[in-house]
Amino acid sequence: MERYLKRLCKDVWRYVEEGPHVPVLTLVQADGAQARLGGAQATMNRPTNxxxxxxxxxxIAFYEISCGVAPDNFDIIINCKSSKEIWDVLKNLYRGSEQAQDKKLTTTLNDFNNFKALPDESLEDSFKRVNLIITKLSNASIVRRNHETNLKFMNGLGRHWTTTKMIVQGDRKTHTLFIQTLW
Known part of the structure; x- marks a missing residue:
């Protein structure tokens, strides 16, 4: 949602983060002087362009973020008064508390560091699993170099892939290839 709204317009995303813009309206008397609230013959200036x-x-921000909510979760945001409030509710709903986020990050880091193909797991399933772990790390703003992710994947495959690993590592392809290309 954040990427979508930023692409729509940077200012739209700003109002999700900061909340609505409230124009400052002044009361002006017929002679042009500012009037106090409740002053006789005072009119309000129109909002500027x-x-x-x-x-x-x-x-637009409020409309787009409201429309982007899944029908199952709409009841959760129906009483929100601003796009910022909706965003805060959704962040908490999907990301969880800071403690829950820390636990997810720790689990994902452990999954990456301990990656091994399961005994009866196909190469495709192993790749999907390591790719999911890398995506979770990336979503947490932890980016691993291609070389590191490629080696983690190949070293986690097991002994029957030793010859293939040696050939790929010998060509130094692990330094330049994306894991998807290596796969």
């Missing part, structure tokens, strides 16, 4: 543009972008 900049204010209108910001309010429109906020409305």
């Amino acid at each position: 900049d204010d209108l543009d910001k309010m429109e972008k906020y409305a």
